[in-house]
Amino acid sequence: MRAGLARIIGTIGIVPAMLAASLLTASADEWRTSSTLGAESRYGSDFQRYDHVNPDAPKGGTLNSVASGTYDSFNPYIVQGAPAAGFAEFGGGLLYETLMEQSLDEPGVSHAMIAEAFKYPDDFSSATYRLNPNAKWHDGEPITVDDVIWSFNMLKANSPRYNRYYADVIEAVAVSDREVEFRFDQKGNRELPKIMGDLVVLPRHWWEGTDKNGKKRDITRPTLEAPLGSGAYRIERFKPGSEIVWARVPDHWSANLGVNVGRNNFDHKRYTYIQDDNAAWQAFTKGGYQDIRSENSSRRWMTEYNFPAVKAGDVLKKEFTATAFVFMQGFALNMRRPQFQDRRVREALTLAFDFESMNRTLFYGQNTRTSSYFVGSELASSGLPTGKELEILEPYRDQLPPELFTREFKLPAYDNPQSERQYLRQAVGLFAEAGWKISNGKMVNDKGEQFRIEFLGSGPTDEVISNSFVGTLRKIGIAASLRIVDTSQYINRINDFDFDATTTILNQSNSPGNEQRDFWSSKAADTPGSRNLMGIRNPVVDALVERIIYATDRDDLVAATHALDRVLLWNYYTIPQWHRTKQWIAYWNKFGMPETQPEYTGADTDSWWIDPEKEKALAAKYKGAN
Numbered sequence: 001m002r003a004g005l006a007r008i009i010g011t012i013g014i015v016p017a018m019l020a021a022s023l024l025t026a027s028a029d030e031w032r033t034s035s036t037l038g039a040e041s042r043y044g045s046d047f048q049r050y051d052h053v054n055p056d057a058p059k060g061g062t063l064n065s066v067a068s069g070t071y072d073s074f075n076p077y078i079v080q081g082a083p084a085a086g087f088a089e090f091g092g093g094l095l096y097e098t099l100m101e102q103s104l105d106e107p108g109v110s111h112a113m114i115a116e117a118f119k120y121p122d123d124f125s126s127a128t129y130r131l132n133p134n135a136k137w138h139d140g141e142p143i144t145v146d147d148v149i150w151s152f153n154m155l156k157a158n159s160p161r162y163n164r165y166y167a168d169v170i171e172a173v174a175v176s177d178r179e180v181e182f183r184f185d186q187k188g189n190r191e192l193p194k195i196m197g198d199l200v201v202l203p204r205h206w207w208e209g210t211d212k213n214g215k216k217r218d219i220t221r222p223t224l225e226a227p228l229g230s231g232a233y234r235i236e237r238f239k240p241g242s243e244i245v246w247a248r249v250p251d252h253w254s255a256n257l258g259v260n261v262g263r264n265n266f267d268h269k270r271y272t273y274i275q276d277d278n279a280a281w282q283a284f285t286k287g288g289y290q291d292i293r294s295e296n297s298s299r300r301w302m303t304e305y306n307f308p309a310v311k312a313g314d315v316l317k318k319e320f321t322a323t324a325f326v327f328m329q330g331f332a333l334n335m336r337r338p339q340f341q342d343r344r345v346r347e348a349l350t351l352a353f354d355f356e357s358m359n360r361t362l363f364y365g366q367n368t369r370t371s372s373y374f375v376g377s378e379l380a381s382s383g384l385p386t387g388k389e390l391e392i393l394e395p396y397r398d399q400l401p402p403e404l405f406t407r408e409f410k411l412p413a414y415d416n417p418q419s420e421r422q423y424l425r426q427a428v429g430l431f432a433e434a435g436w437k438i439s440n441g442k443m444v445n446d447k448g449e450q451f452r453i454e455f456l457g458s459g460p461t462d463e464v465i466s467n468s469f470v471g472t473l474r475k476i477g478i479a480a481s482l483r484i485v486d487t488s489q490y491i492n493r494i495n496d497f498d499f500d501a502t503t504t505i506l507n508q509s510n511s512p513g514n515e516q517r518d519f520w521s522s523k524a525a526d527t528p529g530s531r532n533l534m535g536i537r538n539p540v541v542d543a544l545v546e547r548i549i550y551a552t553d554r555d556d557l558v559a560a561t562h563a564l565d566r567v568l569l570w571n572y573y574t575i576p577q578w579h580r581t582k583q584w585i586a587y588w589n590k591f592g593m594p595e596t597q598p599e600y601t602g603a604d605t606d607s608w609w610i611d612p613e614k615e616k617a618l619a620a621k622y623k624g625a626n
Helices: 145-158 160-165 192-198 277-286 298-303 343-351 355-361 387-399 419-433 460-475 487-495 516-520 539-549 554-570 612-621
Strands: 034-036 062-068 100-102 109-112 115-119 126-131 169-174 179-184 233-239 243-248 268-274 292-295 315-321 328-333 437-439 442-444 452-457 479-484 501-506 574-576 582-588
Touching: 034 192, 062 277, 100 192, 109 115, 109 192, 115 192, 126 145, 126 192, 145 160, 145 169, 145 179, 160 516, 179 192, 268 277, 277 460, 328 343, 343 419, 343 574, 387 539, 387 554, 419 437, 419 460, 452 460, 452 487, 460 479, 460 501, 516 539, 516 554, 539 554
Parallel strands: 062 268, 452 479, 452 501
Antiparallel strands: 034 109, 100 109, 115 126, 126 179, 169 179, 233 243, 243 268, 292 582, 315 582, 328 501, 328 574, 437 442
């Protein structure tokens, strides 16, 4: 899996199929302290803390981390600039907070944060959030309804992600000095009332004020002035592009809310910027720069954790179950490039990808092939379409590949010595049907132009993922290559869709909704920064996305998602790679931690704490490195 890209939970949590009592059947205008698209939270209406945390965890110490590349902005909600570590493009990060906080241990659940409760009418045409009267900014000013309304308007206007996420929200209106109502342009969208809780709230009075030089601030531009926030941490110091240090706010207003009890235990979080993963790895082995490492390389996990600190027991390895991080990872084929616009070409490239050999020789058999965009959930399609799913697909039969209705979708399995010859022969045949043939060892079209594909990456992990495939494609005359660029350039090129193919992670939930437009819609294909890297412009996909958003019940949602998954797979928009359910964590032995961690999200390192005696022993042994 790509290092650094397994981000904090996707847009909404995962909801098991059997859940019954839910937001979908709740009575109208009932104030709720937690929100859900599935069963009620097991914590009930009086959420005190997560089960896994130690409420008496000591505070103190510094958590050292590394970040890749560089940064030039403290404004993560605009396209321009590279935000510093600790900020989040979607959500609050360390500095800001959202109306509600997504649960760490229950899929599809959010708990009270800035909003202490919310309600909605029975037609789902709006949602009203009631603010916690204790919520305040770091300067002591209260968080107001005006802040919420201003944040909503600014984010919709300037953040592509929020603009698409809240595309169906007409306006935010003050109902009282503590209540804000979000009005929708539709009825029956059962997800909208809940996902309004994901809205990050920004301080209007700060952003509309002036800096120390008397210059008016501009939320539409990057900035390196440390912003005012409301979260558990504030920026203490920084060196532009190379380091940022966050300090815990001792009198943080929400420290005693259920989502924070026993968490945010480090007095400081320091991020040191390092150019690539190899340098970060070397820094970790020496200590002092990175205390906790989430390992994504199977090869490294299996063979390279043998440096002296590991042998001495000063660096420990541990596996955590993390079901939330089972997601589609694959090569995104950019159909804005003419060579990928023919479905037969995309299928041919998929046939040429030998997962089994890579898993055996590079990944020590640790990965599982991914065969669905909704892998690991009941939403993954299988077999042939039947029942309600077939009913949904039937009106589009003439616009879909005929095989979709007659064959089960299967990826190639390189499971015997003849497999490569078999699949490459099929791939060459599909290329021929699409107007490409091998001449003098080159795959060319009628104009004599060679088929070219450049894989874009940002580090050594991309070399591991891509190089084997590049070699295979060259066997059938394709001019395949890999280009590695620095992190900042990579981000800019991905946001501008300036690539042929790249490895992407499409993290889905088990309660899909509005965010599907950002993944697959024709509009998102033309929107810089969207997750539709493939450039999908398919009216059937657009229609199925809307069917998901307006699903009448869980069964309807499942059937519509099966249909979308099947259409995406049979159009070969990506070349699926692999996944695993285990989260690999290595850490310097300076921490105390709760006895358990949430299986949903894996290691909750914010529930860990510094053990002063362990830290002191490491510092003495490694000359202050820790």
